[in-house]
Amino acid sequence: MPGLFDPWSIGQLELQNRIIVSPMCQYMALETGEVTEWHVVHYGSMALGGPSLVMVEATGVEARGRISVHDVSLYDDVHVGGLRRIVDFVHQQGVKIGVQLAHAGRKADVPDPILAPSAIRFSDHYQTPLEMSRAHQEEVLTAFRAAALRAIECGFDIIEIHMAHGYLLHQFLSPFSNQRADEFGGSPHNRARFPLQVIDTVKKAAANRIPVGIRVSATDYVSGGYNEADMVQFCKAFVDHGVDVIDVSSGGNAPIAPPFYPGYQVPFAGLIKRAVSVPVIAVGMLDDPLLAEHVVRSGETDAVAVGRGFLRDKHWGHSAAKALRAAPRVPKPYERAYL
Numbered sequence: 001m002p003g004l005f006d007p008w009s010i011g012q013l014e015l016q017n018r019i020i021v022s023p024m025c026q027y028m029a030l031e032t033g034e035v036t037e038w039h040v041v042h043y044g045s046m047a048l049g050g051p052s053l054v055m056v057e058a059t060g061v062e063a064r065g066r067i068s069v070h071d072v073s074l075y076d077d078v079h080v081g082g083l084r085r086i087v088d089f090v091h092q093q094g095v096k097i098g099v100q101l102a103h104a105g106r107k108a109d110v111p112d113p114i115l116a117p118s119a120i121r122f123s124d125h126y127q128t129p130l131e132m133s134r135a136h137q138e139e140v141l142t143a144f145r146a147a148a149l150r151a152i153e154c155g156f157d158i159i160e161i162h163m164a165h166g167y168l169l170h171q172f173l174s175p176f177s178n179q180r181a182d183e184f185g186g187s188p189h190n191r192a193r194f195p196l197q198v199i200d201t202v203k204k205a206a207a208n209r210i211p212v213g214i215r216v217s218a219t220d221y222v223s224g225g226y227n228e229a230d231m232v233q234f235c236k237a238f239v240d241h242g243v244d245v246i247d248v249s250s251g252g253n254a255p256i257a258p259p260f261y262p263g264y265q266v267p268f269a270g271l272i273k274r275a276v277s278v279p280v281i282a283v284g285m286l287d288d289p290l291l292a293e294h295v296v297r298s299g300e301t302d303a304v305a306v307g308r309g310f311l312r313d314k315h316w317g318h319s320a321a322k323a324l325r326a327a328p329r330v331p332k333p334y335e336r337a338y339l
Contacts, residue, residue, distance in 0.1 A: 050317020
């Protein structure tokens with residue numbers, strides 16, 4: 001099996017290693033959604049740290065769909081210039097860069113009225129959302145299309161659609177948050193209908209110029225939600241609609257915390273990888289280079305997305321290479337301790 005520093009590809013996008021800087025919300029954008037010099041330093045420094053791909057954080061496709069008023073955004077042409085500066089700098093370092101397009105749905109913490117599949121609040125901290133009408137759905141599809149076109153104008157190498165962590169598209173997939181009585185609720189087929197329309201819209205906008213991936217939550221961790229077996233079936237449909245890579249996380253659709261430990265989401269990635277024909281990315285507490293190397297060589301995943309590791313050490317990729325040279329094989333007790 002290939003290791004952490006072997007090349008791979010996502011569609012036509014060739015990558016020099018299997019280390020990705022995970023999209024991580026920083027809430028440092030201006031209230032207009034524009035990036036600042038802070039973001040150039042933030043993403044530029046991580047690009048120098050040895051990854052093959054840097055993913056920009058959840059980026060709002062609508063003002064009312066932002067996780068917070070300080071989200072990086074692509075809902076207006078004014079956002080393009082600043083993001084293009086970041087893209088150009090990262091490319092100058094020989095590294096690829098992608099953007100995660102997101103709509104927070106009922107988890108939008110903004111002053112505007114917010115939207116969701118059903119009028120169910122996420123928690124007491126949030127507004128009660130409006131149940132989306134067909135007109136609302138068309139507006140959101142238009143917003144994803146426009147943001148995807150702006151992402152291509154910025155020069156991004158890949159688009160990831162955020163369908164995880166309890167945000168809008170995850171809300172549609174889960175019976176815990178989707179209690180609609182129309183063709184967008186009820187059966188798994190119906191609950192997947194709107195997320196599939198978003199995939200189709202973004203794929204059409206991309207027009208095979210760049211790959212389109214998704215981030216999914218493999219399970220809801222809550223009674224009345226979906227589980228990993230359900231997500232496998234969803235992922236098969238997503239791939240049938242042209243998704244080029246699947247980034248596997250979990251949870252986020254209820255205000256509860258799952259059990260966290262290094263590698264806790266890797267089995268979910270492996271389950272999905274065995275069921276689909278596209279590359280799969282594992283994420284979640286994979287900061288230890290020996291663990292990251294192990295999960296790639298195990299065949300459970302094609303690559304790892306590292307988040308907090310890069311926040312703590314902007315040169316995480318170089319540090320990982322040094323650690324693997326010092327201990328090129330994962331000891332058996334280490335495997336048992338973590339997996």
